[in-house]
Amino acid sequence: MIIAVDGPAASGKGTIARALSRHFGLPHLDTGLLYRAVAQRVMAEGLDPTREADVVAVCDFEDRLLEDPALRTDEAGKLASVVSAHPLVRAALLQRQRRFAQQPGGAVLDGRDIGTVIAPDAEVKLFVKATPMIRAQRRHSELRAHGSKVSLDKVLGDIRARDDRDARRTEAPMRQAADAALLDTSFLSIDAAVQRAIGLAEARIANRAQT
Ligand SMILES: Nc1ncnc2c1ncn2[C@@H]1O[C@H](COP(=O)(O)OP(=O)(O)O)[C@@H](O)[C@H]1O
Numbered sequence: 001m002i003i004a005v006d007g008p009a010a011s012g013k014g015t016i017a018r019a020l021s022r023h024f025g026l027p028h029l030d031t032g033l034l035y036r037a038v039a040q041r042v043m044a045e046g047l048d049p050t051r052e053a054d055v056v057a058v059c060d061f062e063d064r065l066l067e068d069p070a071l072r073t074d075e076a077g078k079l080a081s082v083v084s085a086h087p088l089v090r091a092a093l094l095q096r097q098r099r100f101a102q103q104p105g106g107a108v109l110d111g112r113d114i115g116t117v118i119a120p121d122a123e124v125k126l127f128v129k130a131t132p133m134i135r136a137q138r139r140h141s142e143l144r145a146h147g148s149k150v151s152l153d154k155v156l157g158d159i160r161a162r163d164d165r166d167a168r169r170t171e172a173p174m175r176q177a178a179d180a181a182l183l184d185t186s187f188l189s190i191d192a193a194v195q196r197a198i199g200l201a202e203a204r205i206a207n208r209a210q211t
């Protein structure tokens with residue numbers, strides 16, 4: 001069984017995807033980390049992120065890079081959304097994600113285009129959203145907890161710019177798949193959002209078993 005969880009920054013999709021992975025006993029891939037890893041290599045090697053061919057050249061990296069805490073910074077997230085707009089960068093990361101999705105027994109993946117491009121046949125698809133201000137507050141607390149002094153206004157501005165870039169790009173833009181269930185976490189606690197996601201997933205699974 002493949003579970004696809006998509007949505008914008010700090011909507012709670014990673015929290016939900018990890019909880020679904022535990023609940024159903026499936027391996028989980030945070031696909032945003034792949035783009036963050038590419039961004040990290042672009043920074044480390046002093047490359048120009050707008051030069052598609054140069055970025056493609058750093059798309060082949062080992063899994064252990066995904067554990068680097070530097071990938072979690074705001075800069076890496078922002079640059080990830082610049083490099084992820086290049087069609088050839090997306091193509092270079094596609095098979096890695098499909099292989100993970102199609103492993104025997106299934107998997108949970110979260111990102112922007114899992115339900116639309118990576119695993120369009122996923123049995124369960126969720127699109128997680130929350131208002132930009134609530135997402136900015138969540139990301140702001142997270143960054144503050146890691147020692148950043150960034151202001152809420154700056155985080156909100158970055159989130160809006162990233163939403164815009166991710167939704168407007170021509171290749172695999174962020175959007176809700178036609179058959180994805182929408183989950184608005186704006187006014188839900190983490191526990192409530194997770195319970196709602198498990199309920200939606202189980203309803204989908206039961207529904208498919210009947211048809
Ligand atoms: N429903 C929620 N209510 C409050 N905080 C949440 C909720 N869901 C997630 N968070 C917190 O918001 C931050 C971003 O969540 P995360 O799951 O990493 O989002 P995403 O993967 O969409 O970027 C984390 O600090 C997480 O603990």
Ligand SMILES: Nc1ccn([C@@H]2O[C@H](COP(=O)(O)OP(=O)(O)O)[C@@H](O)[C@H]2O)c(=O)n1
Pocket residue numbers: 008009010011014031032033035036077080081082084085110111112113114162166
């Ligand atoms: N499947 C995916 C996942 C992430 N991304 C890009 O990678 C960036 C960082 O993704 P992320 O999921 O780590 O970001 P957060 O939602 O955690 O802030 C996004 O803004 C997208 O531009 C993508 O294009 N496709």
